[in-house]
Amino acid sequence: MHFYRTMNTIKALTFDLDDTLYDNSMIVEKAEEEMLKTLQSYEQLHTLTISEYLSEKHTVLVSEPEIYHDVNVWRSQTIKSLLNKTDIPVQKFADVIDESMTCFNFWRHKMQVPESTHMLLTKLATKYPLAVITNGNVDVHQIGLGDYFQFSLRGGEHGRSKPFPEIFELASDKLSISPHHILHVGDNLLTDVNGAINNGFLACFINIYKHDIFQIDDTRCLPHIEITQLLELDNLL
Template sequence: MHFYRSINKIKAFTFDLDDTLYNNSMIVEKAEDEMIKTLQGYEQLRTLTLPEYFAEKRAVLASDPEIYHDVIVWRIQTITSLLNKTNIPASKFADVIDEAMSCFNVWRHKMNVPESTHTLLIKLATKYPLAVITNGNVDINKIGLGDYFQFSLRGGEHGRSKPFPEIFDLASHKLNIPSHSILHVGDNLLTDVNGAIDNGFLACFINIYNRDIFQLNDTKCLPHIEITQLPELENLL
């Protein structure tokens, strides 16, 4: 554990999810692959490929740049755009989208949450209020983490995604704790570290890259704390 900045007394923790509380490697990729297979089950989309899906996703973003704040809406709009290029009746779109999104969500939640994460959160939750701030779409109740957190905020649904201020401000408001007393923990230097610091939070960077923080391209400012393994946070108890 490295300290780069002096810190106020910590009164609450907020956590990122993916690659912070568990290894998210290849989870989204697998979910997208299975979703494409589901869409290919429709004759009109039989030849759809993953690169074609991503190209459509980029086109949707280009036409509506703000959509990236909500990954769920972005995915739905991408599928809708693909369907608009087929002869599938518009009355059937909702059923196709529901089937594809249900498939994606099943695979999206097939991650393994380490026992060490559960152990840490149990200990922290006995002393501090905990909350989640994520730019993704993982439901903490579906991965066995719901009991540790007072709430979970998601980009798009609860304001613009990290590093923008709305979602951080809402977390501070819901916790009823000043932002300078909340430690945000995450693996992303831009969305988590810069986002936290720019919005008055304390920042803890979990360095999963096994590289010197000063050599990482996304290092724009230093966090208050750097760790390489989540259980190191026990040192703050």
């Protein structure tokens, strides 16, 4: 555990989810592969490739730049855009989108949360209020983490995604604790660390790849704390 900044007293913690509380590698890719199979089951889309899907996703983003704040809306709009290029009746679009999104979300939640994460959150929750601030679409209750957190905020649904201020401000308001006493823990230097610092939070960077923080291109400012594994937060108890 490395300390780079002086810190106020920690009175609450907020957490990112993906690659912070569990290993998210290949989870989204697998979910997209399975969703693609669902889309390919329709004759009009049976030749659809993942590269074509991702290209369409980029096209949707270019036409609606703010859509990236809500990954669920972005994904459903991408599917709708693909359907618009087929002869599938418009009245069937909702069913196709719902089926595809249901498939994606099923596989999106097929990750293993380490027992060590459960143990750490159990300990932390006895001393601090805990909450989630995520840019993704994982439901903490579906992965067995819901009982540890007072609430979970998601980009798009609860304001613009990290590093924008709304979602951080809402977390502080819901906790009824000043941002200067809330430690946000995350693996992304831009969305988590820069977002936390710029919005008055304390920041803990989980450096999962153990790179030299001074050599990482995304470093805009130093966090208060740097760790390489989640269990180091046990030192806060």
